Amino acid sequence: MDTTSSSPAKPANGGPLAGLKVIELGQLIAGPFAAKTLADFGAEVIKIEPPGVGDPLRKWRLLKDGTSVWWQVQSRNKRSLALDLRQAEAQEIVRKLALDADVLIENFRPGAMEGWGLGPEDLQKINPRLIMLRISGYGQTGPYRDRPGFGVVAEAMSGLRHLTAEPGRVPVRVGVSIGDTLASLHGVIGILMALHHRSSHGVGQVIDVALYEAVFNCMESLLPEYDAFGAVREAAGSALPGIAPTNAYRCSDGGYALIAGNGDSIYKRLMNAIGREDLGNDPALADNAGRVKRVVELDDAIGQWTAQRTVAEVLAVLDAASVPAGRIYNIADIAADPHYKARGMLAQTRMDDGSLLALPGIVPKLSLTPGGHRRNAPALGQDTDAVLHELGLTPAQIQGLKDKGIVAGTQA
Numbered sequence: 001m002d003t004t005s006s007s008p009a010k011p012a013n014g015g016p017l018a019g020l021k022v023i024e025l026g027q028l029i030a031g032p033f034a035a036k037t038l039a040d041f042g043a044e045v046i047k048i049e050p051p052g053v054g055d056p057l058r059k060w061r062l063l064k065d066g067t068s069v070w071w072q073v074q075s076r077n078k079r080s081l082a083l084d085l086r087q088a089e090a091q092e093i094v095r096k097l098a099l100d101a102d103v104l105i106e107n108f109r110p111g112a113m114e115g116w117g118l119g120p121e122d123l124q125k126i127n128p129r130l131i132m133l134r135i136s137g138y139g140q141t142g143p144y145r146d147r148p149g150f151g152v153v154a155e156a157m158s159g160l161r162h163l164t165a166e167p168g169r170v171p172v173r174v175g176v177s178i179g180d181t182l183a184s185l186h187g188v189i190g191i192l193m194a195l196h197h198r199s200s201h202g203v204g205q206v207i208d209v210a211l212y213e214a215v216f217n218c219m220e221s222l223l224p225e226y227d228a229f230g231a232v233r234e235a236a237g238s239a240l241p242g243i244a245p246t247n248a249y250r251c252s253d254g255g256y257a258l259i260a261g262n263g264d265s266i267y268k269r270l271m272n273a274i275g276r277e278d279l280g281n282d283p284a285l286a287d288n289a290g291r292v293k294r295v296v297e298l299d300d301a302i303g304q305w306t307a308q309r310t311v312a313e314v315l316a317v318l319d320a321a322s323v324p325a326g327r328i329y330n331i332a333d334i335a336a337d338p339h340y341k342a343r344g345m346l347a348q349t350r351m352d353d354g355s356l357l358a359l360p361g362i363v364p365k366l367s368l369t370p371g372g373h374r375r376n377a378p379a380l381g382q383d384t385d386a387v388l389h390e391l392g393l394t395p396a397q398i399q400g401l402k403d404k405g406i407v408a409g410t411q412a
Contacts, residue, residue, distance in 0.1 A: 015372060016369035016371075017042040018043075020038065020103065020195075021043070021046075021100060022035055022043045022046070022101065023045075023046055023048065023094070023105070024046065024047040024048065024078065025048050025105065025106040025108065026107035026108055026135070027055040027056055027057065028056060028107075029074075029151065029177050030184050030211065031187075032055065032057070032075065032107075033180065033185075034105055034133060034187040035047065036074055037184065038191070039076070040076070040077060040371040041362075042369075042371070045079065046079050046383070046387055047078045047080050047081065049080060049380065050082070050083075051082040051083070051380075051381065051405060051406075051407065052082075055071075055075075057075075058071050072349070072377045073359055074377070075378065076349075076373055076376060077374050077375055079378055079382070079383035080380055080381055080382045080383050080384070081381070081383060081387045081388075081407070082381030082409070083406070083407050085116055085118075089401065089404070091116050091117055093391065093407075094118055095117075095123065096391050097387075097391065098118075098126065098127050098130055099126060099127055100127070102204075103130070103131045103132075104131070104132045105135075106132070106133070106134055107136065108136070109136060109148060110136050110139075110146065113134075124204060127204070128202075128204065129198060129204045130204045131194045131195065131204040131205060132204070132207065133187045133191055133207045133209065135184070135187055137149010137150065137212065138211075139208055139213065140206075140208045149211055149212070150179075150180075151178070151180035151181075151183070152173055153179075153211075153212075154210075154211030154214070155173065155215055156171075157212040157216075158212045158215035158216040158219060159216065159219050159222055160178075160179075160215050160219065161173065162235065163233060163234075163236070164235065167234065179211050179214065179215050182211075182217075182218060183214035183215075186214045186217065187207060187209045194207060238256075239295075242288075244262060244288065244295040244298060244299075245259070245261045245267070245270070245295060245298040245299060245302060246261070247299055247302070248328070249299075249302055249303050250303065250307060251306050251307065251313075251314055252310055253310040253311060255311040255327060256327070256328055257306055257311050257318075257325055259314075259323065260324040261302075262288060264286060266322075266323055267280065267285070270302070270321065271301075272321070273318060273320075273321040274301070274302060274317075275305070276301050279301060334346075343361065344361040344362070344365075345360060346360075347359050347360065349376065352376060379410050381409045381410050382409075384407050
């Protein structure tokens with residue numbers, strides 16, 4: 001990994017969401033990813049997590065000095081308040097925080113917040129301007145609302161898992177928590193729309209995001225094709241059914257080139273580049289409908305050409321012909337790629353112990369008010385004393401809460 005990349009930018013203006021106060025409840029991926037996105041662009045995010053153990057993500061996957069490096073991605077720019085939400089005094093602290101908060105994000109099972117006296121009716125009664133994002137497996141209503149729902153289940157229910165396989169083989173999961181992330185991004189969109197509405201109407205609202213619906217929203221023409229034609233789209237491996245030619249083609253060095261020659265003019269350029277002008281000039285293949293009927297023939301022709309060349313040779317020819325194509329990156333490829341580096345996506349961050357750690361850069365990129373990395377992910381309870389002091393609690397009161405186990409300060 002090149003450690004000469006510049007550190008993440010710290011925008012002088014604090015980001016476009018500077019001044020926005022966000023309370024993050026919940027854990028793991030969906031809710032915290034939404035809060036991380038807001039924090040990257042300047043929002044003040046107070047993450048509430050249980051004393052003693054904190055968010056389980058702290059211990060997921062590979063650990064550095066006892067803490068997941070994933071944590072550094074998911075919780076940068078946040079403050080940590082260790083608070084036992086099962087206790088009445090802790091619930092009262094959340095109400096005090098909610099008094100002047102703009103947004104509250106939670107991803108508990110429906111009914112949990114209401115059980116603690118922290119549901120929308122409770123919190124919006126004391127702060128009508130509060131916007132609440134609620135992310136759950138199946139939503140806050142409907143016959144499945146009380147079922148536990150994880151992203152992988154949502155991906156299956158939405159129809160995505162049905163499509164992610166080679167024909168006739170077991171459906172496989174996308175290698176990341178795509179259901180949680182899609183739900184998070186839908187939640188962020190909802191927050192921004194609710195903030196816009198609040199600016200003119202003065203009141204907050206509740207945003208109800210179901211994991212399965214967020215994935216289903218990205219399923220393109222799946223439903224209307226079934227409704228109009230009774231068509232059930234099946235798994236197609238690396239191909240894109242109904243759009244041709246688009247596939248992954250084996251090369252002489254054992255790698256694959258992904259080639260998307262499905263635009264009419266692109267298709268002609270592709271066929272000329274591989275020496276198959278006969279197919280490029282065939283009037284029956286001039287549009288997508290004709291090409292779909294002969295997709296096997298086209299895939300064979302392209303595959304025969306790529307099989308005689310390395311991935312690099314294939315991409316050089318197609319790049320010169322302005323045909324969209326690429327190779328399959330692993331993370332080592334990404335870390336060495338000059339375009340990733342030039343775009344600031346390989347951000348070298350200095351950890352609290354002085355070591356450097358690469359984290360993904362900020363997305364999206366705003367020209368006037370870019371996001372930035374203002375602080376590293378917090379230790380559990382790192383900001384407990386500061387947050388409670390800001391609420392008006394005295395050192396003695398804070399210590400009393402610590403003695404009862406209701407709150408906790410910094411832990412290693």
